[in-house]
Amino acid sequence: MSDLPLSDELYQCLRDLLLDRLGLHFPASRRTDLARSLSLVAQDLGYSDLGRLYTALLVGGPVWDTAIRHLTIGETYFFRNSSQFAALRERILPDLLARRAATRSLRLWSAGCASGEEPYSLAMVLADMLPADTGWQVSILGTDLNLDFLGRAREGLYGPWSFRETPDAVRNRFFSAEGARWRLRPEIRRNVIFNRLNLASSEYPTVTNGTMAMDLIFCRNVLIYFNETTTRAIIDRLYEALAPGGWLVVGHAEPNATTFHRFETVNAPGTVLYRKPPDAPLFATATYAYAAGVPIAPPKPLRPATPAPLRSHSILREPATPPRPPAIRKEPPGTGSLSRQNLAAPAPDILAEARAAANAGRWERAAELADRTLAAEPMRAGAHFLRGQIYEHEGQSDQALDAYRRSLYIDPTLAMGALAMADIWRMGGQNADARRSYRSALRLLEQFAPADAVPESDGASAAELRAYIKTQIDLLDK
Ligand SMILES: C[S@@+](CC[C@H](N)C(=O)[O-])C[C@H]1O[C@@H](n2cnc3c(N)ncnc32)[C@H](O)[C@@H]1O
Known part of the structure; x- marks a missing residue:
């Protein structure tokens, strides 16, 4: 199929809308990519021109799911970037295990997790470093914008391309063969909770969606799709989402170091890591002050405003941000419960x-x-x-x-x-x-x-x- 026509005016409207709602940046150099992807969206939905698609996007609803499906790139694989996983084992986790020894709990987040290879890699590393009987409570959250990717992540069934950097011994230990594919063992799969979250929205960090007091955030190969303003706002929110002393790992081609000015920089072999200073206050009292940049406007609602919208900045009719993931726990729960x-x-x-x-x-x-x-x-x-x-x-x-x-x-x-x-x-x-x-x-x-x-x-x-x-x-x- 050839691309549908995209006039200058329509290009600007669609570009601004996608930037506003999803943070995705389509500068002039990517106009052809945008026309291509949106033509596929229009084809899927049966629209004959991009103007109609634009109107449908303004109205909102499942059309956004189709758009997101064609506009996001879910390229990923297990243990991607071996130097970062080496740093995780040798530098980050030893620090966190010492820091959290009193509470024996760890909170990890893979932000922009695509089909789940990244958070599951974290779960496998932890399974190695923390055998099951050590009494640690580890919660791993994987979030993404694309519902199809999240569905695949929850399924936990992967083809050979996902294992391109995984030694066979590791694959055989954590997966069982199913035809030509491999299914992740349930004891690893159930350690990770997946939810939809739009990183370009202001809906995090909150207790409600489990994105606060994180010990480690992996946000790799995601920020490359955003412009500088959006990136700075996201980095600021990720900073707020971390507990003091918490670590942030971004991809190699990510923004320049000045974006991370609130973090300590830690050099590890083959990679640079960022850490929230251990003496930082638990939560900053400023609004998510975009210290180094211009604030981004929270995405506007597509549905008509209701008197008391729960998620006024939702991009979709369906809630874009899930609630805090409920934890599986045995009754009676937790310590000190008087319930x-x-x-x-x-x-x-x-x-x-x-x-x-x-x-x-x-x-x-x-x-x-x-x-x-x-x-x-x-x-x-x-x-x-x-x-x-x-x-x-x-x-x-x-x-x-x-x-x-x-x-x-x-x-x-x-x-x-x-x-x-x-x-x-x-x-x-x-x-x-x-x-x-x-x-x-x-x-x-x-x-x-x-x-x-x-x-x-x-x-x-x-x-x-x-x-x-x-x-x-x-x-x-x-
Ligand atoms: C290239 S993948 C990276 C996967 C994994 N982090 C890795 O490095 O292997 C980029 C992911 O970012 C997600 N993404 C793009 N825009 C997003 C947004 N506004 N909020 C959340 N996720 C987004 C895409 O859906 C995609 O799954």
């Missing part, structure tokens, strides 16, 4: 299965199991909390609020219930409610020692959550 219902939880397996389904992105199944739990045990706070997360994923903020409210009514000690409600109110612009609920969450967190993992928080410590909440209150007070 009543956890003391006598008669059907822990169904709720655990519901959480596992949510973790795997099988939201319908998660909802069905959560509902079954609630039918059998209407006073199960954890099930109401999970229901709230599922509603949030569906973009139903009112129902989510109701579910969180119920969880808190049943278990008045559930700090995460108050925190989740506060986040929804803040995102919907209901600042007084948000402030009040953040303050309740702070009071509820007083029951924990600073290093305690807080129930329903995916392993975040009480100190981290307190700092997060104080930052949010500061921002609301400005």
Whole structure:
């Protein structure tokens, strides 16, 4: 098929729209690529010209999924860039394992993970360095814009090209052959949670989508698609997403070093690493001050504004950003929980299965199991909390609020219930409610020692959550 005509005016409109919503940059030198990709989008959707496609994009909805499918490049493979994986083993993880020895928990994020090879490589390295019986809690988050890539990542089935830099012995250890392909073993696969997240949006870091207090972020070969302003804003947000002393690894062809001026630079053989200074405050109280650049406007909503939009900057009708990934945990959860219902939880397996389904992105199944739990045990706070997360994923903020409210009514000690409600109110612009609920969450967190993992928080410590909440209150007070 030959490319559809792209006039100067239409090129500018489409270029600006894609920059605004996705951060993707199509300068004049890439105009032909843009015309090519958009012609494929138009063909898939049955549009005969790019003007119609532009109008459809303005209206929003699944058309964006098709556009993203053709506009993103998911080139990746396991253990890509061996010098960075050597640095991970020899420099980064020894530092983090020492730093986190007291809490024995680690939070890793592969931002722009494509079909999952990168976060799964992290999981394999950790499986080597932390055998299963050491009692560490490791959470690995993989996020991307492209839903097809995320679907493949969750499936965990890979062809030979993904193993182009993987020694056979490593592949044989972690995968089992399935025809001409290889399936990742479930014990590695279940360590990684995949969710959609648009790095060009301002929806992170938040507790709600699990993108805060990270120990390590891999964001490789993603920033090359953005312009300098967007890149600087993303680097700033990734900085905020890291815990003090946390590490950032970017690809080799990534922006020049001045973009990383807030980080310490650490040279390792064959690569440069960035670290948030260990003495940095847990959360900066500035807005995500784009210290070195011009702020980018958050992408505008494509759907008509609702009175209290949960995600006003969503690029799609479907929520673009998922809720904080719920952690799979055994009941009673965490340490220091005073929650009543956890003391006598008669059907822990169904709720655990519901959480596992949510973790795997099988939201319908998660909802069905959560509902079954609630039918059998209407006073199960954890099930109401999970229901709230599922509603949030569906973009139903009112129902989510109701579910969180119920969880808190049943278990008045559930700090995460108050925190989740506060986040929804803040995102919907209901600042007084948000402030009040953040303050309740702070009071509820007083029951924990600073290093305690807080129930329903995916392993975040009480100190981290307190700092997060104080930052949010500061921002609301400005
Ligand atoms: C070349 S792949 C990199 C994969 C992996 N990080 C690696 O280095 O092997 C780039 C990925 O960035 C994703 N991406 C592009 N724009 C994005 C955005 N605005 N938000 C999140 N991910 C994005 C693409 O969908 C694609 O999967």
